[in-house]
Amino acid sequence: xxxxxxxxxxxxxxxxxxxxxxxxxxxxxxxxQWYRQNSGRGLVHLILIRSNERExxxxxxxxxxxxxxKSSSLLITASxxxxxxxxxxxxxxxxxxxTFGTGTRLTIIP
Amino acid sequence: NAGVTQTPKFQxxxxxxxxxxxxxxxxNHNSMYWYRQDPGMGLRLIxxxxxxxxxxxxxxxxxxxxxxxxxxxxxxxxxxAAPSQTSVYFCASSGLSKSYEQYFGPGTxxxxx
Numbered sequence: 001x002x003x004x005x006x007x008x009x010x011x012x013x014x015x016x017x018x019x020x021x022x023x024x025x026x027x028x029x030x031x032x033q034w035y036r037q038n039s040g041r042g043l044v045h046l047i048l049i050r051s052n053e054r055e056x057x058x059x060x061x062x063x064x065x066x067x068x069x070k071s072s073s074l075l076i077t078a079s080x081x082x083x084x085x086x087x088x089x090x091x092x093x094x095x096x097x098x099t100f101g102t103g104t105r106l107t108i109i110p
Numbered sequence: 111n112a113g114v115t116q117t118p119k120f121q122x123x124x125x126x127x128x129x130x131x132x133x134x135x136x137x138n139h140n141s142m143y144w145y146r147q148d149p150g151m152g153l154r155l156i157x158x159x160x161x162x163x164x165x166x167x168x169x170x171x172x173x174x175x176x177x178x179x180x181x182x183x184x185x186x187x188x189x190x191a192a193p194s195q196t197s198v199y200f201c202a203s204s205g206l207s208k209s210y211e212q213y214f215g216p217g218t219x220x221x222x223x
Contacts, residue, residue: 003152031210033210033211042114042202042215042216042217043153043202044214088153097143097158097210098210098212099169100145100152100153100154101152102151102152103152
């Protein structure tokens, strides 16, 4: 399967702490995208990192990509209750279709 | 801009009934997708359409048909619903760039009894 695999499956942290989740994949990618899904809602695109980039920032989000290890990480700094959601990585392998893993379920404890 | 809209939001069917899930986007996107999401699982691609007039099977196409009516609309039809098709269905679209960033609708929660 070409889908990304997120780790851990679930993560609970105190509000204000940083949250880190990881994604691994198996073959060369065009780019890798991270999405958030709030309970009962559709996915929302968060950030895209291209295969020739190593790090990217967007607000409180920081994404890294290590193509030699075929892995990516998403860091959310200074977490808030509203960050409670499931997070999915989606490697793009050049054929346009995204494939999604089972996600990391993040719970922020107030 | 409404983005991606889906109707209905909820639906209950009896086994063997048929129905069509509607999806429309107002972003002038070429590509559109149908996914299903089962509890505790990621999204699985049912069908996609790279452009108006073309459709292709995804990972789990059995039991479904699709129609790309025009550039805006992409419908998913269940001809004879089965309990295994109980799921949340998401439509998505992606635009002209090669990054394939997708925009998702709010989903249709379907229960087949």
